[in-house]
Every structure is written in structure tokens, then in C-alpha cells.
Amino acid sequence: MSRTLLPYLRLEAFPTPFCSGCGHGILLGAVVRAVNKAGLDWNKLLFASGIGCAAWIPSPHFAADTLHTLHGRPIAFGTGAYLANKSLKVIVISGDGDLSAIGGNHLIHAARRNLPLTVICANNSIYGMTGGQAAPTTPCDAFTQTTPWAGGEPPFDLCRLVEGAGAKYIARHTVFQIRQLINVMSKALVFDGFSFIEVISPCPTHFGKLNAISSLGDFRARLKEIYIDKRRLDKLTASERQNKFPTGELTAL
Amino acid sequence: MRPTIERVKSPIPPGNYFLMGDDAAADGAIVAGCNFFAGYPITPASELMVRIVHRLKEFGGEFIQMEDEIGSICAMIGASWAGARAMTATSGPGFSLMMEGIGYAAFTETPLVVVDIQRAGPATGQATRPGSGDVLQVKYGSHGDYEIIAFSPWSVQEMFDLTAAAFNYAEAYRVPVFVMADESVGHLHEKVAIPDTVERWRRPTQPGAQPFDTDDPDGVPSMPAFGQGEKLLITGSTHNGLGFRKTQDSSVHSRLVKRLVQKIRNAADNIAQSQAYYTEEVEILFVAYGFSARAALNVVHNLRRAGVKAGLFRPITLWPFPEKALLSIASQARFIIAPEMNWGQMAREIERILHRPVISIPQVNGEGMKPETIFAALKAQSLVNL
Structure with missing residues (x-):
């Protein structure tokens, strides 16, 4: 990371607790770069996060106000903080389980309400911190601790979920698309309304182990098959599009 | 602070x-x-x-x-x-x-x-x-x-x-x-x-002070706000004075929990409020709060008119409970009566404080406490003969 970005980190909190191969460290760096690209004042940032691995991205690593909340509730905490001080830029960073399972109701209502919160969902398709249980984002064919024979429930498409709820800026990228990710995040951060960024992040420790993905290279190849640029995806037939998700700036109203 | x-x-x-x-x-x-x-x-x-x-x-x-x-x-x-x-x-x-x-x-x-x-x-x-x-x-x-x-x-x-x-x-x-x-x-x-x-x-606010610990005997640390450049670390996990998570440190956890409990318990005399009615000389002491206390006071008035030494102690704070005030009044009373609109929740707390039996008059019928209900309970216990 460039030395100019170090003041925005609490260096005493490093190294991060993330497992080797976890994508959350890349996301951590991307957020710092996106905040600076957007030209935001770090003294007016509030990072709210819930419970889970992704919630530890801002707390305690970012040298800004950080609010590590209850499981599923960072959007509700952030909503109150923003309303009480509208000079704050509230950035919610949390996982797919936190934001779309236990906190799903707050997510859709924040999208509907359209207050200028930016929600960054680190989606690793599994509950990592608790040891690898199924999430609402786990693919049907994936093995987890609670779907030991696979064949789980159909997953959410989180971007379509928040689009249906009224979100006006929506984008999705994997952590392997770092430039695109920083670009859409920096646009989301200055968007005048609710913005949602889904960041696909590999979890080798649990998802990889349970699904026999033996290297980060294999993980990247798998994600590349599932998460496809929306222009390419549009050209595929309906059957080819099955179980694939578009990446890029999906909604910008 | x-x-x-x-x-x-x-x-x-x-x-x-x-x-x-x-x-x-x-x-x-x-x-x-x-x-x-x-x-x-x-x-x-x-x-x-x-x-x-x-x-x-x-x-x-x-x-x-x-x-x-x-x-x-x-x-x-x-x-x-x-x-x-x-x-x-x-x-x-x-x-x-x-x-x-x-x-x-x-x-x-x-x-x-x-x-x-x-x-x-x-x-x-x-x-x-x-x-x-x-x-x-x-x-x-x-x-x-x-x-x-x-x-x-x-x-x-x-x-x-x-x-x-x-x-x-x-x-x-x-x-x-x-x-x-x-x-x-x-x-x-x-x-x-x-x-x-x-x-x-x-709230006390002192720029730069630790927001989650203090040596001040009152146990209340400084509380800054978001957006003031304090780089606040707030977490529901166990945390040290600066807010860093300390989820494996037993001494940080016990220090934090004890301070949070003691900052209220040590100040209980300053926080706890109560009111006493006709308790200078009292044999039948009602301990009642909220709406039930209105019915209890009505009963006290009627009993006093009939020559019975009845009184009412009304906690205004339930937590912390005004223990000292109750103890000083209750010592002279023969009977402690606790009418309340639940199945005797605070009666147990009052027994704990006084170390003696309390006659609970519980009510769970979805109605406000009535003086007649209290009277009927007193008669059933043969405490009054009016």
C-alpha cells in the first residue's frame, strides 16, 4: 500500500486477523483507496459494521470513527447516526450473512428509504467466523457445515434484491477486479442516495475446504465462471446464464 | 466524570x-x-x-x-x-x-x-x-x-x-x-x-480522553461524538479504554463489567428516588409503584380514617431500588403489602431487600389496580376487619 495511505490505518491493529487467501484484506485496501479517490474527509466518515469476518475490515483497522454493532444491525445504527449528524458519510461494511440474513430487513428498508448510506457487502457465500455454515448467498450445489450433502436453498442475488427495494446505485465485482472495484466504490461514496456494492470475496478456509477448492488460483477461476461482466452475460442464452451473476455497474440512476 | x-x-x-x-x-x-x-x-x-x-x-x-x-x-x-x-x-x-x-x-x-x-x-x-x-x-x-x-x-x-x-x-x-x-x-x-x-x-466530554475507561471514582468516562476527529472505536465486544476489542483478556472483561455495574450501584443513593405517605407511625406498609400506588394510597387514606396505621412507600426509581429509604421505614411496620399489576415481580425484590416475608397482591387481569382489590386481599388475609 502506498505510504500516503498509511495515516488512514490504525497500524497498531495490523496484521489483520484474516486467513491467508481471504479476499477481505484486498477489500480493506480497496476501500481506503476508494475513499481517497472520492476525496472524502476521514474525520467525517463513520464506518459501521455488524458481526462476522467482514465486520472486522473497518473495525479496528481504519483510522476513522468505527462502530462495530450487533449482528445484522449496522445499517440501522448508521441510519440513526446519519440523521443525527448529516455531515457524516456513513459507510457500512459487513458480510452477506450479516446484511442479507439476520439484517435483511434493514437492508431493503435502507434501499427503499434512499438515505445516502453506502453499503459494501463482502460476500464470501458462507458464514466464515462461525466455521462455515450455509448463508442466504450459498450456491445450491455448495457444501457447507449445515448443508453437508449440498442441495441447499436457492441463494439471493443481492444486487437484484436491493434494486427491487429501490436502490439507485448498485455495482458488483470480485476482489480480483481491484481497479473496477475501487472505481465503483468511489462513485458509490459520493452518490446522492443509497448505494450498494457487492464484493465477491473468496473464503478458502471454509468454503474452499468444504468444496475442494485447493488453491486461490482455482478459487479465482471458479469465481470467474460465476461472476461475469454484465455485457458478456447479456449475450449468453438463458440456460447459459443459469447460476451466473453479472458484474460491473448494474444500476446508476 | x-x-x-x-x-x-x-x-x-x-x-x-x-x-x-x-x-x-x-x-x-x-x-x-x-x-x-x-x-x-x-x-x-x-x-x-x-x-x-x-x-x-x-x-x-x-x-x-x-x-x-x-x-x-x-x-x-x-x-x-x-x-x-x-x-x-x-x-x-x-x-x-x-x-x-x-x-x-x-x-x-x-x-x-x-x-x-x-x-x-x-x-x-x-x-x-x-x-x-x-x-x-x-x-x-x-x-x-x-x-x-x-x-x-x-x-x-x-x-x-x-x-x-x-x-x-x-x-x-x-x-x-x-x-x-x-x-x-x-x-x-x-x-x-x-x-x-x-x-x-x-455527557462529560474531554477531547482525547479514553471513552471506555476512567480512573475517576464515579466510573463515568468521557463521551465524544462521531465527526469530531476522535477516531472512535465502538464495539459490543469486550473492549479496553480506547475501544479495542479484547475478547480473550479476562482482566479487561472483569474490569469493564465491574465498572459498568458499580458506576450505577455506587451512585444508587444519588439516583434512587421514593416518596413516603403516612409512614411516621405505620403498622401496615404498602410498597407500590406506578398506577398500583394510586390504588394503594386510596386504601391508606381509608384505613387511616378508620384508625388503622397504614402507610405507603412508593419507589419512583425501580432500578436502582431505593433500598435505604425502604429499610428505614419498613423496620417499624408489622406487615409489608405489595400490590402490583403483575404476578408479584417486585414483591420478591422487596423481600430480598427486607429479609422478611412480603404479602404480595398480584394482579394479572389486564386492568388497572383498584382499591377494592387491595381491600379484598387484606380481608382475605384477615389483616383488616372493616
Whole structure:
């Protein structure tokens, strides 16, 4: 990371607790770069996060106000903080389980309400911190601790979920698309309304182990098959599009 | 650290008003400087929310109707750390949903005010009928050890006064404060006097000081706000004075939990409030709070007229309980009688304090306590022969 970005980190909190191969460290760096690209004042940032691995991205690593909340509730905490001080830029960073399972109701209502919160969902398709249980984002064919024979429930498409709820800026990228990710995040951060960024992040420790993905290279190849640029995806037939998700700036109203 | 105290003119024109309890609590909040309300509709507390929508528009402040009571308590905590004087109003089912957030607020030392207009529970129970079934839940409802402050208003005037006071205590001790009203008082209409000026206590703030630990004997650390460049680290996990998570450190955890408990227990004499009626010479001592205390006082009047030495001790704070005041009065009484609108919740607490049997007059019929009910119970116990 460039030395100019170090003041925005609490260096005493490093190294991060993330497992080797976890994508959350890349996301951590991307957020710092996106905040600076957007030209935001770090003294007016509030990072709210819930419970889970992704919630530890801002707390305690970012040298800004950080609010590590209850499981599923960072959007509700952030909503109150923003309303009480509208000079704050509230950035919610949390996982797919936190934001779309236990906190799903707050997510859709924040999208509907359209207050200028930016929600960054680190989606690793599994509950990592608790040891690898199924999430609402786990693919049907994936093995987890609670779907030991696979064949789980159909997953959410989180971007379509928040689009249906009224979100006006929506984008999705994997952590392997770092430039695109920083670009859409920096646009989301200055968007005048609710913005949602889904960041696909590999979890080798649990998802990889349970699904026999033996290297980060294999993980990247798998994600590349599932998460496809929306222009390419549009050209595929309906059957080819099955179980694939578009990446890029999906909604910008 | 001590709160800063200022005296301000009441934003609502002073004078006498004829108000409903819920409305008086809303006005008390405004006079106390409430500038944030997050809520969710629920009987019998909705009137308070509807009143404060208009009041916040009139006097300045933010109102948001959240998607549920979990959202409400969480939004309040966020708002409080952004510097607001935050409150909500709810009733049993909503109060139950708030429990996790209340524990978070206690653990992160977040000032906020919750008015619970209690109704007959458990579960949905009788939504439009009164009860006092949440008085232990308010103290013990969230997991782990913590302390809170809870008031029990018995009149519309106290709905105003105690809601206003709740903000000050929340700020001074950095703790969630509760106004444990019930439907009877919430929907009661009475005269309310709004004073010319009120005291507003503000959370102690010292730039650069640790927000989650202090050597000050009162145990209340400095509380900065978001956006002040303090780089706050706030977490519901065990944390050190700076807010860093210390989830494996036993000494940090015990120091933190003990301080949070002791900052309230050590100040109990300053916080606890009560009122005593006819207790100079007393044989039959009623201990009653909230709406039940009105019925108990009526009974006391009638018994005194008949020559029976009856008296009433009314805790105004249920938590911390005014133990010392009760102990000094109860020593001379032969019988301790506790009528309450639940199945004897505080009677047990009173027994614990006094180390002697208490005659509980519990009532769970979804009605306000009546003097006749208390009389009938006294006769059944052969305590009076009138």
C-alpha cells in the first residue's frame, strides 16, 4: 500500500486477523483507496459494521470513527447516526450473512428509504467466523457445515434484491477486479442516495475446504465462471446464464 | 466524570396543561432537549410517537419510523454517538425486541431513553390493557451483567417530569434510562405543570480522553461524538479504554463489567428516588409503584380514617431500588403489602431487600389496580376487619 495511505490505518491493529487467501484484506485496501479517490474527509466518515469476518475490515483497522454493532444491525445504527449528524458519510461494511440474513430487513428498508448510506457487502457465500455454515448467498450445489450433502436453498442475488427495494446505485465485482472495484466504490461514496456494492470475496478456509477448492488460483477461476461482466452475460442464452451473476455497474440512476 | 449542567428556558410555553400521559412524556422529552426519536407503532405507546413527530418538527430534531423495534433501538444508539439526545417509546413486544440493543447500549455506555408503556403480557397479550409485567425484564432482559436506571411514573405529571429527568440521568451516567409507565398512566388525562426553566445535564466530554475507561471514582468516562476527529472505536465486544476489542483478556472483561455495574450501584443513593405517605407511625406498609400506588394510597387514606396505621412507600426509581429509604421505614411496620399489576415481580425484590416475608397482591387481569382489590386481599388475609 502506498505510504500516503498509511495515516488512514490504525497500524497498531495490523496484521489483520484474516486467513491467508481471504479476499477481505484486498477489500480493506480497496476501500481506503476508494475513499481517497472520492476525496472524502476521514474525520467525517463513520464506518459501521455488524458481526462476522467482514465486520472486522473497518473495525479496528481504519483510522476513522468505527462502530462495530450487533449482528445484522449496522445499517440501522448508521441510519440513526446519519440523521443525527448529516455531515457524516456513513459507510457500512459487513458480510452477506450479516446484511442479507439476520439484517435483511434493514437492508431493503435502507434501499427503499434512499438515505445516502453506502453499503459494501463482502460476500464470501458462507458464514466464515462461525466455521462455515450455509448463508442466504450459498450456491445450491455448495457444501457447507449445515448443508453437508449440498442441495441447499436457492441463494439471493443481492444486487437484484436491493434494486427491487429501490436502490439507485448498485455495482458488483470480485476482489480480483481491484481497479473496477475501487472505481465503483468511489462513485458509490459520493452518490446522492443509497448505494450498494457487492464484493465477491473468496473464503478458502471454509468454503474452499468444504468444496475442494485447493488453491486461490482455482478459487479465482471458479469465481470467474460465476461472476461475469454484465455485457458478456447479456449475450449468453438463458440456460447459459443459469447460476451466473453479472458484474460491473448494474444500476446508476 | 461529572456532566455539564445548564439551565434553559422551556421550549414549550410554561403553564398548566390538561394532557394524556403519553403526550406528557413526549413534551417532557422535548423540554429535556430530545432531538432524535426512532420508533415503531405499537399500542399503547403510539400516541407518544405521534405527538413527538409534530414536536420535533416544531422545535427541531429528527424523527424516523424504523422497520421494527430492533431498528429503532439501533438507530438511537447510532444517533446518540452522533451527539443526539435520543429516545423511543414502545410496549411489551417491542420492548422484548429491543433487549439485545439495550445490552449493547449498556455495554458501550450509550445514553438513551426508552419509554415503555407497559401492557398486559406475555406475548401479544392484551394490547390495549395495562400491566406492569416488564419491571424485571427492564433490569434483567438482556444477557450478561449490567445496570440500568428505571423510573416508574404514577401520574401524568410524572410522565412529564420523569421522562425529562431520564435524559439527564442517561447523559450523566452514560446508561440507558427507562420510563416504565403502563397503559393506565399512559392514557390517563390529568393536569400537568410545565416549568419556566429546566436543567439539562450533558455527557462529560474531554477531547482525547479514553471513552471506555476512567480512573475517576464515579466510573463515568468521557463521551465524544462521531465527526469530531476522535477516531472512535465502538464495539459490543469486550473492549479496553480506547475501544479495542479484547475478547480473550479476562482482566479487561472483569474490569469493564465491574465498572459498568458499580458506576450505577455506587451512585444508587444519588439516583434512587421514593416518596413516603403516612409512614411516621405505620403498622401496615404498602410498597407500590406506578398506577398500583394510586390504588394503594386510596386504601391508606381509608384505613387511616378508620384508625388503622397504614402507610405507603412508593419507589419512583425501580432500578436502582431505593433500598435505604425502604429499610428505614419498613423496620417499624408489622406487615409489608405489595400490590402490583403483575404476578408479584417486585414483591420478591422487596423481600430480598427486607429479609422478611412480603404479602404480595398480584394482579394479572389486564386492568388497572383498584382499591377494592387491595381491600379484598387484606380481608382475605384477615389483616383488616372493616
